[in-house]
Amino acid sequence: MQISSCSLSPAVKSRLTAAGFHFLSELRGLSPSHICAETGVSQQEALQVLQAVRGGASGGGASVGGASGGGGASVGPPPSLTALQLLQEEQSQRSIFSFCSQLDATLGGGLPVGKTTEICGAPGTGKTQLCLQLVVDVQVPVCFGGLGGQVVVVDTEGSFLLQRVQDIAGAVVKHCSLLVEDDEQRVAMTTFSVETILSNIFLVRCHDYVELLAELHLLPDFLSEHPRVRLLVIDSVAFPFRLHFDELSQRTRLLNGLAQQLIAMATSHNVAVVITNQMTTRLRGGQSQLVPALGESWGHAPTIRLLLQWAGTQRLATIFKSPGHPGATVQYQITSDGFRDADQSEQPPSKRPRTHTVQSATGQRDSNQSSAGQRDSNQSAAGQRDSNQSAAGQRDSNQSAAGQRDSNQSAAGQRDSNQSAAGQRECS
Amino acid sequence: MVVLREGMCPGLDADLVRDLRAAGIKTVEDVVSSDIEDLAQRCSVSYKALFAIRRVLLAQHAAFPVSGADLYEELLSSTAIISTGNPSLDKLLDSGLFTGEITELSGGPGSGKSQVCFGVAVHVSLHLKQSVIFIDTTGGLTASRLLQMMQTESSNPEEQTEALQRIHVFRLFNIFSLLDCLFALRSGRLQQACAGSVKAVIVDSVSAVISPLLGGKQNEGMSLMIQVAGALKTMAKDFNVAALVTNHVTRSDSGGVQPGLGVSWSHIPRTRVLLERRGEGGGGRALQSALCDPDQVLQTALSHQGRVRPAVVEPLERGVVGKEKTGRD
């Protein structure tokens, strides 16, 4: 393999080629000091080079994350599998049902695990409600047809409302308790409560895109440590990327990298990735059109795209694209219990409360802290990565914008300081 | 650029390598470009020996010219046209995908690029009984969808199972693993692993891994993009496979659509097909394709009514592989 196509930093690569090395195989059998002497790279870089030589096909970007989004840093050489194996893998996986049977039916049983799904919609259409419903549903014990999994929620808008989660969780627990038939389910119900549901949600708040990108770099490690996580929710991906960009191409680039990271995570850690996106108007030939935000190239990122919208007094969910399912539109409603079929009698749509009850979310922080601490200590290691460094550089320029953030920031700010405290504790 | 090592060719021993190094000659290029007479004096080697070394090194590392007549003969016997399984698309592509070439499908989100790729994979594996390499960079490959498509064309479960086994899937989410995979493919390792002749390599999508690297002031992204292109092209040529890649589109203010990845990529594919979604919001999808042949040999526009869902895509005549191509008309 050519040196120029392996995942080393550009500077190292240009040094190697300047010294006359063109293929990785030419470096085989050389000692680090030999490489240092011949090319002028540092000892550490020489070791990285040799690692690339030895790894041969490991690519992956484990050592150099780069903007390429080496998301699944743990994966080795790309395994080849036949479509038959893939089919068996797909069939062995359960989907996350949404409690809206029509939507589940059109998606072939619910939201697929291992894929990325985007939920788009104007404000008030129920994007967050659907997310919260999924957050609870993924935890339904296996004997009830659920996944019994844990959840990571990345909240960028401050829209994760604990009270609402409690409501939905309560309804789901009640629903399951009515279904109990055998001993196994009875045993499962003893541990399936609102409290355990809340304790299985790992909440991360990100205030700008830099924090979001940094978090995504750390998530693969977190997911490796928590193999029970089956769902990753980012609500929303649009918000941190809507502002603060001088150059749109930079945003596109970052978003494209983020998309690849999410896909890699979904596949290698076997989690369903759910992201929400806002809608924006696009002028086209004098007509204005409501389209998902973040531009057209982002549209390729999610594997499945769900569109939530109002049509008169009805709420409609449309499968805009999906490689496995034909496009379809179904009706749904949002009740006090959560996201449901629209077959029941018309109820006034429950607008999501605008008051901030963020403080109460701190209740689950205990469960978070240990993991957060670990992640913080990881951060220092990750700081050496190229992309993180550049991200840190950008952070400065965004500082001024930070002042504009709304009230929930203060709550989140506390969490930050908590986290670092926790991190210190971990370290000491 | 190849570093001089002892034993590379007869007469090039450790002492000579050291002497050449001392004279500032480190690589094969340096030897070839330098004045042999002067070099022989400086390194106190015989002119003749050095001249012989230069000749051997050149023969080893330069590309060797092939007669056009031989190349044509070889091409006639090896080029095949692979049907996409979709009659209208075949017509648009001048009867199908040509081996040895890169064909590109570009289109916006939900325009049916992946569906066309699935269709090709299913057609090649089920009807032509050939292997397919499917490189999935977007996580969009759904095996159950492949099975569903096979079920519409064959009722024999065994046949379906065999066909599914002929589709080899790589799920790679960054450019370095893609390059790794392509180089491994090119070196023939995977050709063996896949047992049976591979006729099509599908990359869905190539833009997903390249676009995160483009822009900014670094040249690396462009360089890597060209390397992906080179790997695909040489693989298509050397192993006589059809390469099918998908690309996204960029949209100008006026609503005009053009394939993504910019000017430097634009001359890479031999044929580019633009897929567009007509009519918003579910329902039947109508597909409008416009062929943009890079060489403008022909430029046709074709509108094909009906859903892209390849349930509609009917199998073409069998055994198209091996059909000779005598020119484009």
Place this chain on the structure above:
Amino acid sequence: MTESGAQLFARLEARRCLKDIEKKLFPGDGGPENGEVVELYGSEGTGKTELLYHLLSRCLLPLSAGGLEVDVVFMDTDYSLDMLRLVSILDSRLNAARSSSSSSGSDEEVLGSCLSRLLVVHCSSSSQLLLTLHFLETTLTSRPRVALLLIDSISAFYWPDRCEGGTSVTKQEEKLSKCAELLGRLLRDFRITVFATCHAIRRNYSGPSSFSSSSSSSSSSSDIDRPFLCRPWQRLVAHRLLCSKETTNMAANNNREPKRRQMFTVHCTSSSSSSSSSSSKTKSYRSSSFCITDAGVEFI
């Protein structure tokens, strides 16, 4: 240097001059002289390759079919040589010539002899290009009938070279500069003609965002058409053919009428440094249009 008498003879023997390769292309009667370089420049789909095949087939065709009957070396750096397309062009021209005058030899034989005048060499990196150019020296010596060297394209390794060169521009351009220098020497020694294609590269690439494409359409053409390869190469080029497409907005419009005729324009800039006054370079221009048919380029 040891050089046999035969080699010397081959070197000094006059190569076929390609001044009359295509009269409609170059200003005045100033086609490429022996030892001159012609650059074909344009972005995707502007007829560069077709024009190259047109010139190539003119060289390969026998005298009886209106060709020049010379040998050609084709350096394919893009892996883009479409033999089948070339053969179809040759075929249709041979047929046209046969219908006007009854010539001897079967189709296959004549076509075979045309193709045997073509030597193809694939290069996959700029170092290999350089080594191959060195290697060509022996080929040129042994084949005195080689009058044309085609390089498709000379810009193929631009980005990899830029990347490998690190931060220094000299390093980035080093390899192509070496190639250009060597090519200059080959031109002086063997008096062959060189045609090379060069792909347009937008240097300030603004990313594939859905918003940036507008800048590509609005940015002035002069910016895109500016030469970007290294100086040594620019100095070699005597004739620059700028290819462009006449109709606009061909992509994805409702052009439902099939096979709309596409017009291409090629703008030639010749800077022929006349031997009498080598200091003052005179520039001359000419624009010509052509369309592309099954039989290749047809000038209008």
